[in-house]
Amino acid sequence: MPFINADFAFSLYRRLSVENPHWNVFSPVSISSVLAMLSFGSGSSTQTQILEVMGFNLTDTPVTELQQGFQHLICSLNFPKSELELQMGNAVFMGQQLKPLAMFLDDVKTVYETEVFSADFSNVSAAQQEINSCVEKQTKGKIVGLIQDLKLNAIMILVNYIHFKEESSNFSVDKSTTVQLPMMHQLEQYYHFVDAELNCTVLQMDYSENALALFVLPKEGHMEWMEAAMSTKTLKKWNHLLQKGWVELFVPKFSISATYDLGSTLQKMGMRDAFAESADFSRITEDNGLKLSYAFHKAVLHIGEEGTKEEATPEAGSLDQAEVASLHPVIRFNKTFLLMILEKRTKSILFLGKVVNPIKE
Incomplete structure (x- = not known):
């Protein structure tokens, strides 16, 4: 179905515009993919709320069909480097006291190309540095300092980023x-x-x-x-x-970027249970008490940054x-x-x- 994430995109855009009316850029498909991945590890109302915020109805579209759709989409986004420079990635950081299920680790790596990392959130500065270093390494230095104000008592953090560069050499x-x-x-x-x-x-x-x-x-x-x-x-x-x-x-020609912690926005859109004590992430870990603490997203967009001709x-x-x-x-x-x-x-x-x-x- 064409434009499948458009209504989610515009709904999120309008909410982000209220918070920052003068400036924003984000990647709806990138955020959709990380939320779909999160729904993969959730159950009951936690899963239903995530999918409904994304604009999906489980009565119309089974979860397995959604997962397959996102797998195909992620594969199709691997553009040849000679055409465009596009880099999209996800990462999940969980408190070191939690043990993720082997099946979840395998499935999210295969379907969503996502790694799950263990982090010591009792040491906030070290955890923040670890997450930022991981993203910087994965993006070959294109995205640095993603998180600036991590707070104590985090349990699980979603990190999602996208970098796009188009050189417009014909102008x-x-x-x-x-x-x-x-x-x-x-x-x-x-x-x-x-x-x-x-x-x-x-x-x-x-x-x-x-x-x-x-x-x-x-x-x-x-x-x-x-x-x-x-x-x-x-x-x-x-x-x-x-x-x-x-x-x-x-x-x-322009180069713009924006960083968001989407937690409060997603909750206002209806994704409440994922951030609550009652969160059901039983498909991620058998341990109790797993809930989402933060959902960080950064988008970087360069248009006509290099390679343009100076002559008419x-x-x-x-x-x-x-x-x-x-x-x-x-x-x-x-x-x-x-x-x-x-x-x-x-x-x-x-x-x-x-x-x-x-x-x-």
Whole structure:
């Protein structure tokens, strides 16, 4: 089913936007995969709540089918390094007094490519350093200092991260004098669409055979209206109405990242039992008292970071600016816009975020 995680993505986006209205970027598919993995080790209402928060109904979709779906998705996200640099990973840290079941360890490693580590949470600084070092090592130094304020009495910590880099080598780069920002410029055929209902312009950019990006530019003053209306239905409408045509495109180079402890947000969305004393994680360990303490997520996104050409492309260079503007629509992403990066086959949302000030990390 296409756009299977879209409603979860937009629901989470709206909640994170309340906490930070000016800045956010996260990976819905990455968070979905780690929650699916957690549901794999849970039972009773703990499992039901996790899956319902993700937008799944066990009556319609059996757990085994969900697990298979995520296994296929994770496999499909192993993009060839020559096309895109995408790195996604999960890790589980459990208190050293707990003994995880061998079957759980094998299954999550096979299905979710996730390692389970034992940690001494009585030594907070050492545990924090151990987790950060593990993530830094797994991402080859791309993600450092994930956790900054670990507190005492943790029992189980979920760690989830994603790093994406797209070099956009076909663009020319200009320094915009108005915003002092490197703008990538290209005259090319893109799928695009003006949504009169949501007062926004949508442009689709294909990155490879595996991934595409949707850049969504609302009219002045309509960002909140558009954010509130985003849904699976909206994406399906755009997918149907996007049409290919020549566009003169200006889009900024940017590098953005964000770190979240999703615990309170997930509980507000309905995932309460996993964080409570009554949590049922009997498929992870036979020991009593296992509950989720933290759920950390970090997303790092680079667009056009390297490899861009400094000279104008032949198409753009051979035409006078006024002539180009009169022949083709000009779309400038020079103010706040929404960005989605999707995996093509499943249309799963890899990244969802609001780009407010692209210069700022």
